[in-house]
Amino acid sequence: MSVARMQEIQICFGKQKQADIATANTGVQMWQLRKLNATLANPKLNTENDAEEFGKGHEFPTQSFQTSWDVNGTLEKYLGAEIGAWAMAFGLGKVVKSGTTPNFTYTCTPLFPANGDAAELPYFSFVEQIRPGAGIVVDRMAVGCVVEGWSISIGSGPGRANSKITVEFVGSGKTTEPSGVTMPAATLEKLLPSASLALSINGVNYVSNKNIVSLETSWKNNVRLDGGFYPGSGFQTPGDGASGAIRGRLEFGNRQGTLRFVARFENGSTELTKLKSQATGTAVLALTYDANNSLEITWHKVSFASAEVGETDGIVTVSVDCLPMWDETNGIVSAVAKCNVDGICQ
């Protein structure tokens, strides 16, 4: 038998959302995208034993029990229009789709239960395969996954690595092996390069003044993992109480958004002044491949939480942490993602 190398791994996951946490995506609802990290979304079986139970005459375990299942994973990718749209839709949770081929537009916002939205995020299935079929090495599907968070980093430099996205996800614990999914053809992805950035924060256009060095923005759902196990949440094998419990819901907790950036600091730079005055404004960052493929993220009200002058490669720079705040009209954040692909999170 030949050795299996990690380059062989293929992943596909729900482009469309699942009907509910327990109903897996079908193959036609999935897409195959490539990734940069070798990490696998290994299902983890949690066990307990009877070591602490009295009546055995000793302190040693005599039995172990399958109690529950966890699944989590990370996708690291060059930022493209497709994964950008997917991460915004599944990560924020609320989507309005407009447009027609080849220009679909996904307007995404977080869910707000106070206004009647669900507290559960949209679910998707995640498949990993290495030589599925007769020579199977890995072929499994995690059902009922949600996006725990995404992080976008933009840097200076010519390569693709200067525009990346990392998506973390967690699952209900339900897995299917073999997956039963025929891997769809790889999706052609449109890179959203760092050089396409448009950036305006708190009244300053950091691209036109040529001062932006790097930025990072992220969203974290802080999913209530333990809250997924409730009386009746179910088992890995339905009806088999010894097969380990799985989650019956995945709700977000206290969500957090971040935006930080490094810019050149020169005469007239306003970051320290705005820190002292706690001035607020919008922060809009946009990355574009072409007219039909782009991503624009708007933090609707930010102030500067910290601003420290330092250096980057011998140039005086200022490192700013923004505080995203609630705006009465537009909420905290929205994303407008355009791409050629229909049906994302629908």
Place this chain on the structure above:
Amino acid sequence: MTETVLMRSPEGEVQEVEATPAKIVPLMVRGWRQVTDEEVTPDVRRADAGNPDLLR
């Protein structure tokens, strides 16, 4: 022609809304969600829509 989407409020009101972030995002934040044509009966979308002959 400006593209529109159908949005439904938490109270059930349906509106045809210009598909721009400036119009959509404030509604989404207030609990409105997108609905499809199939989810909306013709006379909800437009007072004079539908075929009254079908009712006879």
